[in-house]
Amino acid sequence: MSGAINIIDLHKSFGPxxxxxxxxxxxxxxxxxxxxxxxxxxxxxxxxxxxxxxxPSVGRINLNGEDISGLPPYEISRKGLSRSFQVTNNFPxxxxxxxxxxxxxxxxxxxxxxxxxVDDMEEVNVQTEEIxxxxxxxxxxxxxxxxxxxYAEQRxxxxxxxxxxxxxxxxxxxxxxxxxxxxxxQVVELIRSVTRGKTLVMVxxxxxxxxxxxxxxxxxVYGKIIATDTPQNIRNNAAVQEAYLGTEIEHx
Amino acid sequence: MSNLTAIRRTIxxxxxxxxxxxxxxxxxxxxxxxxxxxxxxxxxxxxxxxIAAIFALSYxxxxxxxxxLSFGHAVYFGLGGFLAxxxxxxxxxxxxxxxxxxxxxxxxxxxxxxxxxxxxxxxxAGTVFxxxxxxxAELIFSSSVIFVKFFxxxxxxxGNRTKGPSFFDINYGSDIQVYYIAAFWTFVAxxxxxxxxxxxxxxxxxxxxxxxxxxxFIGYSQRRVRLISFCLSGFxxxxxxxxxxxxxxxxxxxxxxxxxxxxxxxxxxxxxxxxFIGPVIGAILLTLLRTVVSNIxxxxxxxxxxxxxxxxxxxxxxxxxxxxxxxxxHKARRLGMLVVPYVKMAFPVLMITIGFTGILELAHFAQxxxxxxxxxxxxxxxxxxxxxxxxxxxxLLAIGGIYGVRQAKSGVLxxxxxxxxxxPSVPPKGDKS
Numbered sequence: 001m002s003g004a005i006n007i008i009d010l011h012k013s014f015g016p017x018x019x020x021x022x023x024x025x026x027x028x029x030x031x032x033x034x035x036x037x038x039x040x041x042x043x044x045x046x047x048x049x050x051x052x053x054x055x056p057s058v059g060r061i062n063l064n065g066e067d068i069s070g071l072p073p074y075e076i077s078r079k080g081l082s083r084s085f086q087v088t089n090n091f092p093x094x095x096x097x098x099x100x101x102x103x104x105x106x107x108x109x110x111x112x113x114x115x116x117x118v119d120d121m122e123e124v125n126v127q128t129e130e131i132x133x134x135x136x137x138x139x140x141x142x143x144x145x146x147x148x149x150x151y152a153e154q155r156x157x158x159x160x161x162x163x164x165x166x167x168x169x170x171x172x173x174x175x176x177x178x179x180x181x182x183x184x185x186q187v188v189e190l191i192r193s194v195t196r197g198k199t200l201v202m203v204x205x206x207x208x209x210x211x212x213x214x215x216x217x218x219x220x221v222y223g224k225i226i227a228t229d230t231p232q233n234i235r236n237n238a239a240v241q242e243a244y245l246g247t248e249i250e251h252x
Numbered sequence: 253m254s255n256l257t258a259i260r261r262t263i264x265x266x267x268x269x270x271x272x273x274x275x276x277x278x279x280x281x282x283x284x285x286x287x288x289x290x291x292x293x294x295x296x297x298x299x300x301x302x303i304a305a306i307f308a309l310s311y312x313x314x315x316x317x318x319x320x321l322s323f324g325h326a327v328y329f330g331l332g333g334f335l336a337x338x339x340x341x342x343x344x345x346x347x348x349x350x351x352x353x354x355x356x357x358x359x360x361x362x363x364x365x366x367x368x369x370x371x372x373x374x375x376x377a378g379t380v381f382x383x384x385x386x387x388x389a390e391l392i393f394s395s396s397v398i399f400v401k402f403f404x405x406x407x408x409x410x411g412n413r414t415k416g417p418s419f420f421d422i423n424y425g426s427d428i429q430v431y432y433i434a435a436f437w438t439f440v441a442x443x444x445x446x447x448x449x450x451x452x453x454x455x456x457x458x459x460x461x462x463x464x465x466x467x468x469f470i471g472y473s474q475r476r477v478r479l480i481s482f483c484l485s486g487f488x489x490x491x492x493x494x495x496x497x498x499x500x501x502x503x504x505x506x507x508x509x510x511x512x513x514x515x516x517x518x519x520x521x522x523x524x525x526x527x528f529i530g531p532v533i534g535a536i537l538l539t540l541l542r543t544v545v546s547n548i549x550x551x552x553x554x555x556x557x558x559x560x561x562x563x564x565x566x567x568x569x570x571x572x573x574x575x576x577x578x579x580x581x582h583k584a585r586r587l588g589m590l591v592v593p594y595v596k597m598a599f600p601v602l603m604i605t606i607g608f609t610g611i612l613e614l615a616h617f618a619q620x621x622x623x624x625x626x627x628x629x630x631x632x633x634x635x636x637x638x639x640x641x642x643x644x645x646x647x648l649l650a651i652g653g654i655y656g657v658r659q660a661k662s663g664v665l666x667x668x669x670x671x672x673x674x675x676p677s678v679p680p681k682g683d684k685s
Contacts, residue, residue: 051469073468083469091462097260102459105452106471112480114453119264129254138256143263165470 004199010059021223037220052076083171084162092147103164135160172202282435302438308519308531310488316525318481319461324389330508332358332490336497340411355494362490370482396505408504524570581671600656607650
C-alpha cells in the first residue's frame, strides 16, 4: 500500500469509556488531510494514538508500511513522524533558538552525543536558522526565552519544532486555535509552505482553514469516521451535514 | 545565508573569546592562589573548596540542568572516596598507579554506581526520583554498618598517600602538593562539566527538565537523557570523593551520609541552580562557613539554615541569580544609579544582622554558661547577660533595622525600575543555564 499512515480497526478505551470505536483510515503519501468533527469526537485522542502518546486498545497503525502501534513517541519520531500540540508545548525557559535546535539534533545524527558542542555543529545551526526564518522568528527574538513570546509566535514556534527534524509525515493539532483572522491567514500560508512535499494530517476547527488547505477531509463523530472525501464531496455529504446540524459546513 | 546566521556567529565568536579568557583566568588563579594565601590553613580551605566545587557542580548536573532532585548524592561521593582509599592502600602494597590519578578510581566507581542506581531511578523525575534517591542513600548508609570490612566501621578506612612510589622527590607529603593535585582535577572537572552542558546530551537534559513529554516527540527518550546526566554526575561526585581521600587519608561513613547529601544540595541551591558558576559560589560560601565561621561561633549551622531560608524566600535563583539580575542594567550602563539606594539599604540590613546574630549568640551563651561566667565579648563589647542593656541594644538594632529596610525599600525599587527601563536597542541575552 502506498499509504503514509494506515490505520486499521483502531480502538481506544479509557476504563469503560470507548473514545475511539473502530477507525480505518489511509493517509495517502504527500496529501494534506484534515480531520474534523464536533468537540469530544476523539480527534486529539486519535493524534495521541498515532504519535505514540497513547497505546491503542485494539488495532494497528502503520507508518510507511511499518507497524508503529504501541511504540514510544521517541521511536515514532525517529521513524519520521512529528507533531505539534493543541496547547503551547515548548521548552519555555530555553531560547527560541534552542527550542528549534533541540528538535533538529536527533535527525542530524547527534543523538546522545556528550562530546561535541552544539555551538560547533555548523550544519545544525544553519538549519535552525533556516527554520526560524521560515516561521518568522528569524530576528533577535530568536534569543528570547520561548515562554516570553507572544501567543501567535508561540504557535509558529510549535509548528517550527514539529517540522524541524525533517519528518515526512507531520501532524498538526489545531494550528490556528485562538488566533485572530489575519494571524490565521499567515499560519495557513506558513503551513502550506513548510509542509510542501510532506504528508500533512491536521485537526482543525476553523472550516475556512480546512477547506482552504486540505486535499481530503475525514469527519470523526463519536469515535468513528463517518466520511472521508474531497472537500467538495464532504460539503455535500448528508451524514456530515447532519452531524454538524447543517451549520458550519455550508457556510465554509 | 540567514540574517540570523550572522548574528549567531558574532555572538558565538564573542562568547568563545570571553570563555577562553575565563578558563585561562581560572587556571592562572588556581596556580597562583597558594602563593597569595600561603598559610597551611588557607591551603587546606582551598583544597576543600575545590572538592566541594566539583561535588556541587556534579549535583547541579542533576538538579539544575536535569531537573532531578536528589537527596542522596553523597552516595557517589562517599563510595568514590572509599574505593580510592582502598586503592591507596593497594598502591602502598605495590599496585602500579601514581597517587595523582587516584581520583579517577573514585570517578569510575561513582560512574559504576550511577549506572546501577540510575538504571531504575531515572524513569521519572519529580517526587518519585527524589524518594528513590533517599531510599538509595539510606540503603548505602546502612550498608556501611553491615559491611564493616569494606567501610571500616566507625573508624573508617585510613591510608597513607606518601607510601607509594615517588617521582622526582614528589612524595605527596606536603599540603601544597595535594593542593596542586586537587587544583588540577578541579580545573579538568569544571571544564568537562561545562563542556557537557553545551553538547547534544547536555542541551537535551535542559529540554527534558523543561518538558519531558515534548522531548520525546523530538526523538529523545527522557529516561535515557536523564540516565546519561545521572551517570556522569556520579562520575564527577566520585572524582571529588577521590580527591577527598587523598587529602585526608581517611574516609568514614559520614562521607556518604544524608548530612553530606544535604550539604551539597544547599551549596547548589544557595549558589544558584540556573547558572553554571552558581554551585561553585555556593561551594565557596559553605566551605568558608564550615571552616572559618565555625571557628568563630558554635551556632554556624543555625546561620547556614537562616541563609538557606533567606535564599529560598528572597533569592530563588541563588546568589548568582542576584548578581546576574544586574546584567541588563550593566549593559545599559545604569548600574551607577543603584549604588546610593543600595548603600542606604545596606545600613539597616547590617543593623538587622548585628541585632539578630547578637541576640542569638547571647542566647546561646546564656544557655551554656556557668553561674560564675556571665559576660561575653560580642562585637568588641563586653556584654553582661544578666543586665538588660545588651539585650535592649541588640533588639533596638534589629527593630530599627527592620524599620530602616522598609524606609529604604521604595528607593531601591524606584532605582531598580529606572535602571531597567527597556531600551529598544539592547541586544537580547541568550537563555540562562
